[in-house]
Amino acid sequence: MRRSPGLPVPATRAAGHLGAAPALPDEILIARVLSGEIHLYEEIIARYERPIVNFIYRMIGDYEHSLDLAQEVFFKAYRSLDRFDPTYRFSTWIYRIASNRSIDHLRRQSVSFLSLDDSRGAGRGSEGMIQLKSPSHGPEELLASRELGDRIGLAIDSLPARYRELILLRHLQGMAYEDIARVKRLPLGTVKNRLFRAREILRKRLGH
Amino acid sequence: MESCARVIGMFPEYAEGELPPLDSGRVSSHLERCGACALRVKRHRDVLAALDRLPLVIPPDCFRASVMSRVIAAPLRLPSRRPRHLHLVKVLFWVTLACAGGSAAGAGACLWGRDFVGRTRLLDPSFYADWVGNLGRFAFSFLLDIATGAEVPGALSSPHNSFAWGGLLSALLLSGLAAGAVGLGVLATARVLLSNRGR
Numbered sequence: 001m002r003r004s005p006g007l008p009v010p011a012t013r014a015a016g017h018l019g020a021a022p023a024l025p026d027e028i029l030i031a032r033v034l035s036g037e038i039h040l041y042e043e044i045i046a047r048y049e050r051p052i053v054n055f056i057y058r059m060i061g062d063y064e065h066s067l068d069l070a071q072e073v074f075f076k077a078y079r080s081l082d083r084f085d086p087t088y089r090f091s092t093w094i095y096r097i098a099s100n101r102s103i104d105h106l107r108r109q110s111v112s113f114l115s116l117d118d119s120r121g122a123g124r125g126s127e128g129m130i131q132l133k134s135p136s137h138g139p140e141e142l143l144a145s146r147e148l149g150d151r152i153g154l155a156i157d158s159l160p161a162r163y164r165e166l167i168l169l170r171h172l173q174g175m176a177y178e179d180i181a182r183v184k185r186l187p188l189g190t191v192k193n194r195l196f197r198a199r200e201i202l203r204k205r206l207g208h
Numbered sequence: 209m210e211s212c213a214r215v216i217g218m219f220p221e222y223a224e225g226e227l228p229p230l231d232s233g234r235v236s237s238h239l240e241r242c243g244a245c246a247l248r249v250k251r252h253r254d255v256l257a258a259l260d261r262l263p264l265v266i267p268p269d270c271f272r273a274s275v276m277s278r279v280i281a282a283p284l285r286l287p288s289r290r291p292r293h294l295h296l297v298k299v300l301f302w303v304t305l306a307c308a309g310g311s312a313a314g315a316g317a318c319l320w321g322r323d324f325v326g327r328t329r330l331l332d333p334s335f336y337a338d339w340v341g342n343l344g345r346f347a348f349s350f351l352l353d354i355a356t357g358a359e360v361p362g363a364l365s366s367p368h369n370s371f372a373w374g375g376l377l378s379a380l381l382l383s384g385l386a387a388g389a390v391g392l393g394v395l396a397t398a399r400v401l402l403s404n405r406g407r
Binding site: 033034038039041042045046049050053054057058063066067070071074075078079081082148149150152153156167171172192195196199202203206 | 220251252254255256258259260261262263264265266267268271272274275276278279280282283284
């Protein structure tokens with residue numbers, strides 16, 4: 001199933017969690033948080049926790065670290081909430097924070113390249129992982145689907161970070177090209193070119 | 209039939225279903241006649257389908273609670289209703305007023321002490337009028353001497369002019385403080401206005 005581009009997929013389990021809050025747009029929620037209703041920030045977290053955790057996990061390759069970094073992202077966003085410009089989308093802003101934190105983490109990790117390899121390999125276990133998008137039929141098809149998922153995951157991991165990031169924003173988060181350009185502060189043409197190259201690399205590695 | 213080179217750049221967006229209808233129609237009609245390009249588009253679609261099967265992770269149930277506990281422990285610094293620069297101007301105003309009051313009290317004390325040991329003229333209004341007039345004359349001649357390069361110290365060393373000299377120094381001090389307060393106020397206001405425009 002294709003997601004509509006431009007907006008991250010909201011976590012469905014958040015529905016009804018905070019009364020009328022799920023129906024409110026992000027900008028209204030943020031204004032209310034800024035006016036002192038701090039508990040409403042939980043609704044913001046509920047909307048973005050899955051996309052942000054998945055994005056960071058695919059960027060850095062370690063589940064435990066991705067949870068820590070995602071916590072940092074939400075906390076930093078909260079502390080900087082008074083500087084958020086409501087003329088832009090909140091999703092663009094929080095993905096930019098997540099992207100910067102992931103890149104910083106990768107830079108720190110690249111100092112010790114061997115340990116990076118270890119952690120990436122260890123973090124790719126099936127713990128905490130689910131197949132949300134593949135319809136499960138029988139055990140054989142489930143196994144085949146899982147193997148394909150693993151191959152795609154490995155192919156994405158092997159991409160250079162600047163390609164991997166764009167692929168994740170586009171295909172994991174379902175963001176529009178224009179939104180990706182805003183998050184990464186890149187020209188639209190550059191985003192399209194890099195995505196095209198990234199898909200070509202993936203196609204070759206997946207053997208299509 | 210359009211040449212492959214004219215439509216090949218549109219294949220990625222065509223495969224994702226994001227081309228405008230007009231361009232999408234052009235690509236479709238080209239694909240009906242060009243097997244090589246149809247294969248290219250199929251490959252794009254295969255990659256997109258594979259990307260759709262990327263496994264996802266779910267954060268643990270305690271994730272949200274964990275973030276919220278940090279959020280509640282560190283309350284947000286809500287923006288003050290009164291702009292910060294106005295607070296600074298207010299402080300500087302009171303400092304200036306305190307300096308002026310202090311100078312006036314000091315000058316009054318000196319006058320009182322002088323008259324206590326000499327003649328008692330504190331209740332005579334003409335005394336204050338003379339004092340203010342002397343002060344103005346002295347300040348004018350002092351500035352005139354500076355402007356014309358004339359020698360100043362003679363006037364300064366005169367004990368007759370010591371009160372005028374003290375008054376002039378107080379006036380200069382107060383003017384400096386007032387000018388500093390106004391300057392800082394203007395700078396702070398400009399900074400606030402610029403930062404608001406930047407946002």
